[in-house]
Amino acid sequence: MCGIVGYVGYRDAYPIVIKGLHRLEYRGYDSAGIALLDEELKIYKKAGKVSDLESHVKDIDMVGSLGMGHTRWATHGAPSDRNSHPHQSGNRKLSIIHNGIIENYAVLKETLLAKGHVFMSDTDTEVLIHFVEDIQQETGLDLQDAVRIALNKVVGAYAIVIMSADEPDLLIAARKGSPMVIGVGEGEYFVASDATPIVEYTKNVIYLNDNEIAYIRRNDLLIKNIDNTVQAPYIQRLELQLEMLEKGGFEHFMLKEIYEQPRSIHDCMRGRIYPQEGKVQLGGIKEYTEKLKNIDRIIIVACGTSWHAGLVGEYLIEEYARVPVEVEYASEFRYRNPIISEKDLVIAISQSGETADTMAALELAKEKGATIFGVCNVVGASIPRLTHAGVYTHAGPEIGVASTKAFTAQVTVLTLIAFYTAQQRGTITQSKLVEYLTQLNDIPQLVEKALKANDRIVEIASEFKNSSNCLFLGRGSSFPVALEGALKLKEISYIHAEGYPAAEMKHGPIALIDENMPVVVIATKHSSYEKVISNIQEVKARGGHIIAIVTEGDNDVRAMADYVIEIPETAEPFVPLVATIPLQLLAYHTAVMRGCNVDQPRNLAKSVTVE
Numbered sequence: 001m002c003g004i005v006g007y008v009g010y011r012d013a014y015p016i017v018i019k020g021l022h023r024l025e026y027r028g029y030d031s032a033g034i035a036l037l038d039e040e041l042k043i044y045k046k047a048g049k050v051s052d053l054e055s056h057v058k059d060i061d062m063v064g065s066l067g068m069g070h071t072r073w074a075t076h077g078a079p080s081d082r083n084s085h086p087h088q089s090g091n092r093k094l095s096i097i098h099n100g101i102i103e104n105y106a107v108l109k110e111t112l113l114a115k116g117h118v119f120m121s122d123t124d125t126e127v128l129i130h131f132v133e134d135i136q137q138e139t140g141l142d143l144q145d146a147v148r149i150a151l152n153k154v155v156g157a158y159a160i161v162i163m164s165a166d167e168p169d170l171l172i173a174a175r176k177g178s179p180m181v182i183g184v185g186e187g188e189y190f191v192a193s194d195a196t197p198i199v200e201y202t203k204n205v206i207y208l209n210d211n212e213i214a215y216i217r218r219n220d221l222l223i224k225n226i227d228n229t230v231q232a233p234y235i236q237r238l239e240l241q242l243e244m245l246e247k248g249g250f251e252h253f254m255l256k257e258i259y260e261q262p263r264s265i266h267d268c269m270r271g272r273i274y275p276q277e278g279k280v281q282l283g284g285i286k287e288y289t290e291k292l293k294n295i296d297r298i299i300i301v302a303c304g305t306s307w308h309a310g311l312v313g314e315y316l317i318e319e320y321a322r323v324p325v326e327v328e329y330a331s332e333f334r335y336r337n338p339i340i341s342e343k344d345l346v347i348a349i350s351q352s353g354e355t356a357d358t359m360a361a362l363e364l365a366k367e368k369g370a371t372i373f374g375v376c377n378v379v380g381a382s383i384p385r386l387t388h389a390g391v392y393t394h395a396g397p398e399i400g401v402a403s404t405k406a407f408t409a410q411v412t413v414l415t416l417i418a419f420y421t422a423q424q425r426g427t428i429t430q431s432k433l434v435e436y437l438t439q440l441n442d443i444p445q446l447v448e449k450a451l452k453a454n455d456r457i458v459e460i461a462s463e464f465k466n467s468s469n470c471l472f473l474g475r476g477s478s479f480p481v482a483l484e485g486a487l488k489l490k491e492i493s494y495i496h497a498e499g500y501p502a503a504e505m506k507h508g509p510i511a512l513i514d515e516n517m518p519v520v521v522i523a524t525k526h527s528s529y530e531k532v533i534s535n536i537q538e539v540k541a542r543g544g545h546i547i548a549i550v551t552e553g554d555n556d557v558r559a560m561a562d563y564v565i566e567i568p569e570t571a572e573p574f575v576p577l578v579a580t581i582p583l584q585l586l587a588y589h590t591a592v593m594r595g596c597n598v599d600q601p602r603n604l605a606k607s608v609t610v611e
């Protein structure tokens, strides 16, 4: 949700900042802007994508070795040139970029307006930089102190970078609730919302903590907390490789990420399962094994696709570890005074590790004494740093806004947690564990095979690309897969789609079925197979078109369905990992055929750092 990048050093800042903005564009693409300081402070900004900003400045000499840039996902103020960041103080000397929300901006703005401040935008961010200016004017303090005092009075979340026309060698960066990484070079520093704009220049990074302010000069870095105490920075080595951030010959990141799943699932299991020994090893949560043995309840909190993964986790953990599981929308959980105690284990699932609602839910659970685990993809993100323990998904950077490989990696980790807990609690036999882990080990090959249905899926997509609605049905752990299939289709193709438990259809949604309604049914040969067949008949009897996801070689469903997509046979616990693949491809091809921007669907952002 908004990407920010900054540079101070000996090179030209513009190429670094603009490239960084392209990398961060997944975080928002309502507008983009840049501030550069050479002899004077110059701001260039434009509604639209980063490429629109590039065209806007193409004939301008973009000089300056101090610079910062912003790509916006609009919250306060419509997407427009005037609401684009960077924003400036009234005297035009200070400039700011911001990711987050200043919640008390209205009160601050009122006070500033009464003092004669004039605002050029509708944003909360502009209020903050005027507030800093106002403190400087009132107190005569230097910029560093004025920023610190302003941040002490701000309510809300922020990652900000500030530049001053009077300080040609200084970037001030601060965070609270929104991510910020500092890249440490030789005679140069970088700041960004994540490490992707930094990785090609340096692998040494510092993750700024909440309530820290960094004063960054080309040869000096000073980090203080908001109370003005100096902090000792902890420099980490990045694991990220530059190639992971490229499309690698695919037309879109989303397609690349769909095809990466055999590898990402494999990476997620590597070193964690020992099929022959029937052993699961999860180093990240090992210390909490006793807790898992005696746990009475697990609560999973997440949003969107990650919430769907949580639902799959519920089936698996309850089935194998026999622990009651509740899966909650993080945004609802935190606002309804939930009953949580130190006996509970709360697991947050988040690809980005930055989702504001999920973080807030975790903070609440932590306050109430629960043990908290994270299942996250981005190493070093805020959620993993907040949790007591966790298991990374290791899917690699996911850049397409619609989540694909992160979902299957999350489901893989939850499968491992289910088996690990079952093993510790003695709710699964050793021989069953050997059998399941052996099959789990083969899932990457089965996913590879499922991807071979691509051409068939292209045909089906071309048949239904003009539909206005679509239903997705599944039972058991295929129900969350249906939800995920519907979410993928709606978010990237803008076709209205709903996921339902197949048996629920007759309690309402069946009224929607007519000859214009495609119905995607996950009908693999597992425990609810016969029941799903009855649901298929119910749809057929009302003229609906069935697209069935079936187990390889199933001729019974083939005889009933209008279209079938075969997936390789697998044991029931692993169906979500394989059945999700054709649904991702169906959404992808449908969206491409409808001319949609699949990697950057409208109104969305990859990392939702506002509540």
Ligand code: F6R
Binding pocket: 303, 304, 305, 306, 307, 349, 350, 351, 352, 353, 354, 355, 358, 401, 402, 403, 404, 487, 491, 606, 607, 608
């Ligand atoms: C959908 C999608 C979103 C995210 C949700 C949570 O394709 O990507 O629904 O799953 O915004 O994000 P994370 O997992 O980063 O917490």
